[in-house]
Amino acid sequence: MSADDSQNRYNPVSKGFHWVSALIVLGLLPLGYFMTSLEFSTFKLDLYAWHKSFGTLLLILVALRILWRLRKGTPPHLDTHTRWEVMLAKIVHILLYLGLIGMPVTGWLMTSFGQFPHAFFGLNIPPITPKNEDLYHLMGDLHEMCSYALIGAIVLHAAGAFKHHLIDKDITLLRMLPLKAQKIGVFLAAFILTLSLTFSAGFYLQSVLKQDKYKEAGSIEVASQVEDVVSEETDTSTATLEVPEGAYVHHHEDGSVHVHHHHDHSHDAEEDKDVSVQSWAIDTSQSTIGFSATAQKAAFDGNFNEFGGEIAFDPENLSGSHVRIEVNVASVSTGSDSRDGYLMDAAWLNEKEYSQAVFEADQFSKTDNGYLAEGTLTMRGVSLPVSFPFTLAISGEGADRVAKAAGSFSINRLDYGVGEGDWASEKTASHQIEIAVSITATAI
Ligand code: HEM
Ligand code: HEM
CATH class of the missing domain: 2.40.128.110 (Lipid/polyisoprenoid-binding, YceI-like)
Incomplete structure (x- = not known):
């Protein structure tokens, strides 16, 4: 871990991309489950707007990050890593990149097919597709499924990083952290990850429980999911002429x-x-x-x-x-x-x-x-x-x-x-x- 390791480390820009993106993703996951579990209110709409703004920001960051990676490459894998570890890390990194692209793309398309408002921190982004109810639902389902796959990949990914740090005691985690803030970085990464996963699990359960409750009650006014309101309201609007x-x-x-x-x-x-x-x-x-x-x-x-x-x-x-x-x-x-x-x-x-x-x-x-x-x-x-x-x-x-x-x-x-x-x-x-x-x- 001397200055000689510098070619073994991620460069500062890559580190910046990694941690800013990780922070945004770890915030958007619990936010996504939480906002969908809420009853319809201005607060809910505000959260949707923030979710879309940060999700869109993430897409821009990922595009820049991939360009940067193509130009600058990544440090070679460490000698302390076994062959299967290198393979597994590669697969998980590909999954993470797929999640980083798939989440905002399906989110954006869902918003566009449903013709919902979409603003990037106040800047209006018009729909990029015509309205299509079926594709709106499909994109919503993909967005949700993609979020589970992404959580799975993040858990594996972070478990690997901490295993190397705590058990193998190599520089895998440290080479992704800013030099000066390594100790506090390890602590913060573990803290934010735990917090995010706990909140995600809690909010996810909350949204599932709510859905079940509303299905039983057959109530439409308090349905938390946009989809529920869509399908049920269309039924009643034709029935009550x-x-x-x-x-x-x-x-x-x-x-x-x-x-x-x-x-x-x-x-x-x-x-x-x-x-x-x-x-x-x-x-x-x-x-x-x-x-x-x-x-x-x-x-x-x-x-x-x-x-x-x-x-x-x-x-x-x-x-x-x-x-x-x-x-x-x-x-x-x-x-x-x-x-x-x-x-x-x-x-x-x-x-x-x-x-x-x-x-x-x-x-x-x-x-x-x-x-x-x-x-x-x-x-x-x-x-x-x-x-x-x-x-x-x-x-x-x-x-x-x-x-x-x-x-x-x-x-x-x-x-x-x-x-x-x-x-x-x-x-x-x-x-x-x-x-x-x-x-x-x-x-x-
Ligand atoms: C990495 C970026 C993103 C992550 C991690 C993320 C995560 C999530 C999660 C976990 C949910 C709750 C599960 C669900 O019902 O689908 C959700 C819902 C949602 N997301 Fe995202 N999202 C991201 C980007 C976006 C973007 C860019 C948009 C739109 C421009 C968007 C729009 C939505 C909408 C509208 C919902 C609510 C769907 C509903 O009401 O059922 N998301 N998101
Ligand atoms: C707190 C949790 C996290 C920790 C401790 C962590 C740690 C690391 C470490 C140590 C590496 C370098 C791996 C190596 O040298 O082989 C890395 C790379 C990477 N991480 Fe994370 N990470 C975390 C969260 C995330 C999240 C949430 C994402 C995105 C969803 C993410 C995406 C990536 C990607 C895509 C790479 C590969 C970078 C590249 O080589 O291009 N990480 N992470």
Whole structure:
């Protein structure tokens, strides 16, 4: 262990890479098990964000480390090592490198296929793949399995290092430690490793126990795993369609469309003639009700796929015009099934108690480039006045007339109590939500 050993030692840069990466990995493992065992909360989301930031940092470090290793090589194996020890160490090092690459890559792909927010210490990283629910689950499973394999490799690896240090009393461990900090380094390495493995085991058991408990209870609100929420929420969202009064259209995921008519339209038309206000049937396949917002500073768009309502609108008779649009909140689609699920929670849209959002207007005025509808938006049991400016284009003649109305307005989600309490911060989701409506309707 004199200065002559220097070619037998890892160079300082390699040491730096090793210990910084080891520290990050030994932190990310318990963090991963812990965060997945938590109930949905802002704290949980913050931990996910930290996990992703450090996981992404690790990927960068590993890439640099491999480049460095290719240039500078590694010190030769020590004479004190037997042939099988050299072989075993090689295999374990390959496993460790596979884990160091596999963990962040599967984590990143899982996040990308699920279209979840991904930021690198605040810097937004957009998804690198289109949304794919199956691949999202696959990557999640691989991420989890890879974590067990990595723990196995680390245990073997560290056991080997300590065996050489304590039993063989050679420099295997010391040559990976900074020269000046060897004693304290050995102690710290052992301490951090023990701590990490203990916490990993504890948090892992906690997450497994929680899952079992929720499976028994059949509860969805408190499910800790993102996957559970995804699958169960999708089931309920298709099962709880409420059919409101009037023509109502339900888009199924397989693309089929079911129209439910509760009104006798010929009768409606007679009534309408009396007050001479034209009635319109919404063509939902040509209409959209969408919104844009940001979550954890990343912009996202959403749509409500199920809506219906009654439109009696006549440019010649604005005072007799009346519009009522009902939206099924469970039909929200934001590109992430788990986010859609969370939006149903009591603190957000509270779908259980308020399954519909309703826009109703009977004050209309002409503007420079269209009309202004003044009415109320009712959401989560809160009714507030809103002004909705829209453009209108009517084409065709008589019974074939088609009207296209489009416009947008913005609301403050907190006014309606959407994302209350812990969720109220701008960071979780922007307060200002831009709602864009485009309706195509045919004359009836
Ligand atoms: C070396 C780097 C990493 C390690 C050691 C690691 C470790 C873990 C562990 C042990 C878990 C809990 C087990 C599981 O449910 O999968 C986990 C979960 C998770 N990791 Fe990582 N991870 C790493 C990198 C990343 C990266 C880069 C991302 C994303 C950009 C990521 C995203 C996730 C997500 C979203 C979960 C939760 C999955 C769920 O909700 O079920 N991880 N990670
Ligand atoms: C506290 C626990 C740890 C100790 C005591 C330790 C110790 C060592 C030692 C002594 C070496 C040099 C082996 C030799 O000369 O043949 C080494 C290499 C290595 N360690 Fe660790 N290590 C620990 C944790 C980790 C962790 C958590 C990882 C990554 C997941 C890791 C990844 C590696 C890799 C990839 C090498 C091979 C470096 C190369 O030759 O390119 N180590 N470690």
